[in-house]
Amino acid sequence: MHRTYIKDELVVFWDSEKCYHSRRCVGSSTKIFDPLRRPWIDLSQGDMPEIWQAVSCCPSGALTCAYTHGITVRFEAEKCRSAAYDGEKEVGVCLYREGPDGWSIVSTRVDPAYGGKGIAKRLVYSVVEAAERSKQGVIPVCSYAVKVLA
Numbered sequence: 001m002h003r004t005y006i007k008d009e010l011v012v013f014w015d016s017e018k019c020y021h022s023r024r025c026v027g028s029s030t031k032i033f034d035p036l037r038r039p040w041i042d043l044s045q046g047d048m049p050e051i052w053q054a055v056s057c058c059p060s061g062a063l064t065c066a067y068t069h070g071i072t073v074r075f076e077a078e079k080c081r082s083a084a085y086d087g088e089k090e091v092g093v094c095l096y097r098e099g100p101d102g103w104s105i106v107s108t109r110v111d112p113a114y115g116g117k118g119i120a121k122r123l124v125y126s127v128v129e130a131a132e133r134s135k136q137g138v139i140p141v142c143s144y145a146v147k148v149l150a
Contacts, residue, residue, distance in 0.1 A: 002128045002149075007043035011118065012055055012065045013125060014041060019062035029054040066118030073122045075130045082126035084110065084119045094123035094145075102137025103127065105145040124148045 001016040026033040031045035032054055043051055055063045071091065075082045084092035092110035096103045105127055110119045124145050131138045140146040 004125045005041045005043050009068050015062050018060050020060050024057040028057045069117045075126045082123045092119050094127050103131045104139040104141050106141045108144040
């Protein structure tokens with residue numbers, strides 16, 4: 001399972017397949033991370049420094065974070081993609097194809113002027129979250145999706 005959580009200018013990524021439940025995140029902030037709550041991550045319960053500190057305690061890499069840089073990511077099912085926008089300007093896309101075995105992520109692109117800001121990862125996670133909620137498998141085909149989902 002892959003999830004993103006956003007608060008203000010911060011996005012937290014969680015990859016359950018990498019998580020080996022050391023509970024260091026929970027131990028560092030029981031307000032933000034509560035395994036008995038659904039969803040178990042609630043960024044509204046902490047401030048930015050506390051969130052960064054708690055995420056940095058994750059030994060497995062299952063939790064990571066980045067700034068949003070004011071970029072909005074939207075899942076656009078009718079176009080089989082997620083897209084990133086700086087205001088109205090499209091700055092990135094993650095394309096997928098629906099097939100009998102699930103959704104194949106075939107391309108992830110971000111305008112080079114916006115590179116290095118975690119936008120591509122947000123795009124991939126957006127597609128993966130939508131696939132998981134639709135009970136579809138995900139097949140990473142493009143090299144970036146393969147890297148993110150490894």
